[in-house]
Amino acid sequence: MTYSALPEDYAARALSLCIMQPTVSGGDAGIFRRLHTLLRQLFPRLFSLCSCETLGGGALLLHLPGTPEGQPLVFLSHLDVVSPGDISAWTHPPFGGETHGGYIYGRGAADMKGHLVALLTAAEGLLSEGWQPGGDIWLAFSCDEETRGGSMAAMARLLQARGVRPAFILDEGGNISQPFSLTRKPFATVGVAEKGWLLFSLSCTAPRALEELSRAATRISRIHPRARLCDPVLSDMLPAMRPLMNGRDRFCLSHGRLFHGSLLHRLSRTATGRAITRTQLSLWKQSGDALLGEIPTLHYSASILPGDSAEALLRQVRRCIRRAPITLSVQCMEEPGALSPASGPAWDALCTAIAVHFPGTVIVPSLLAGGTDARRMEALCPQVYRFSPFILPQDELLRVHGIDERLSLENLNRGVAFFRQMLQA
Numbered sequence: 001m002t003y004s005a006l007p008e009d010y011a012a013r014a015l016s017l018c019i020m021q022p023t024v025s026g027g028d029a030g031i032f033r034r035l036h037t038l039l040r041q042l043f044p045r046l047f048s049l050c051s052c053e054t055l056g057g058g059a060l061l062l063h064l065p066g067t068p069e070g071q072p073l074v075f076l077s078h079l080d081v082v083s084p085g086d087i088s089a090w091t092h093p094p095f096g097g098e099t100h101g102g103y104i105y106g107r108g109a110a111d112m113k114g115h116l117v118a119l120l121t122a123a124e125g126l127l128s129e130g131w132q133p134g135g136d137i138w139l140a141f142s143c144d145e146e147t148r149g150g151s152m153a154a155m156a157r158l159l160q161a162r163g164v165r166p167a168f169i170l171d172e173g174g175n176i177s178q179p180f181s182l183t184r185k186p187f188a189t190v191g192v193a194e195k196g197w198l199l200f201s202l203s204c205t206a207p208r209a210l211e212e213l214s215r216a217a218t219r220i221s222r223i224h225p226r227a228r229l230c231d232p233v234l235s236d237m238l239p240a241m242r243p244l245m246n247g248r249d250r251f252c253l254s255h256g257r258l259f260h261g262s263l264l265h266r267l268s269r270t271a272t273g274r275a276i277t278r279t280q281l282s283l284w285k286q287s288g289d290a291l292l293g294e295i296p297t298l299h300y301s302a303s304i305l306p307g308d309s310a311e312a313l314l315r316q317v318r319r320c321i322r323r324a325p326i327t328l329s330v331q332c333m334e335e336p337g338a339l340s341p342a343s344g345p346a347w348d349a350l351c352t353a354i355a356v357h358f359p360g361t362v363i364v365p366s367l368l369a370g371g372t373d374a375r376r377m378e379a380l381c382p383q384v385y386r387f388s389p390f391i392l393p394q395d396e397l398l399r400v401h402g403i404d405e406r407l408s409l410e411n412l413n414r415g416v417a418f419f420r421q422m423l424q425a
Helices: 008-021 029-042 044-047 109-128 151-161 209-220 233-240 249-252 261-269 272-275 310-319 343-355 372-376 408-423
Strands: 051-055 059-064 072-079 103-105 137-142 168-177 187-194 197-202 280-287 297-304 326-334 360-368 383-393 406-409
Touching: 008 109, 008 408, 029 044, 029 209, 044 109, 044 168, 059 151, 059 408, 072 109, 072 151, 072 310, 072 372, 072 406, 072 408, 103 109, 103 408, 109 137, 109 168, 109 383, 109 406, 137 151, 137 360, 137 372, 151 372, 168 261, 168 310, 168 343, 168 360, 168 372, 197 209, 197 310, 209 280, 209 310, 249 261, 261 272, 261 280, 261 372, 297 310, 310 408, 343 360, 343 383, 343 408, 372 383, 383 408, 406 408
Parallel strands: 072 137, 072 168, 168 383, 187 360
Antiparallel strands: 051 059, 059 137, 103 406, 168 187, 187 383, 197 297, 197 326, 280 297
């Protein structure tokens, strides 16, 4: 596959070089500036035609002017990556950007420098052909998505103050998934809504601190919000899955009120199904050691189903510790986000691009667990979608944020072709 005047392997070489920049979230701002310099070198035509602003510790906002009568489009990505963890566990260096067996390996290959490079390569190729955008194109790249920082929110406020009203906003989130629970075939999940998010910690400095925290943890473990089918799962997601279901499940879905319990039971058999039917609260880390003089601390995370409330869940947690000498600290609290429509011109443009580049794929509006930068942009327009144009089966998804993260060259090239079409939507 070629991209106009760009060499066939241009995207692969660009992704390899970007992976070599260890832009770990929360790291030194200098490494993000070096990535900015590299992007300018890799995509010179795009950067020469864009106005470019740097915000915070390394976020980047590009504005490519289009014709005045066209409606703006906004594409999101993030420049930061999570820590590689134990480097010795990697088969190939996490910041080596090496290619082996048709895959580019390295931290950020799939999340989400591959998405970033595919988007920029598509824009660079189109511009080299003399393409003129039909409306303004905004490219907003945050530097702290992995730590839920504020750089994308700052760019959202900037666009809002400038009166930008885009036709749609496209971020990461969904992909081409493997079958789960009710389905028998792969499908494209496009995020149209996100669950809320709550991160908090409990610490104790009193005598018998570990016992106090253990009792609190036991009480918190009894918090079990009711499982249910809500929008967009009931209105959009499950109906879109109908062609993928067997006869029994299609019948249950067609009589949803009657078989609500059966659908819930079937979905609850997989982690993916539970994620879209429950508010989930879990202990994800504990730290400190009373014997060593450190403060014992429990760290919790919760994803909040639409219709539930992060604040209400926090009140339940407070009731569990109200008589204990325990300090509650909230690191992040976001209520469930807005629901974007699975219809209209923006949705149709996205579905057309998916159908062209992933033929035969059923497109499923999806509820995501939460945490994308798209949440920060919801005030700009109601059409906010989350999709990366990559086929990521379960074994590939497990590598994201894990060991030996990678992206296939086929995925990367298909991503470039997908973004070429979306930039011209």
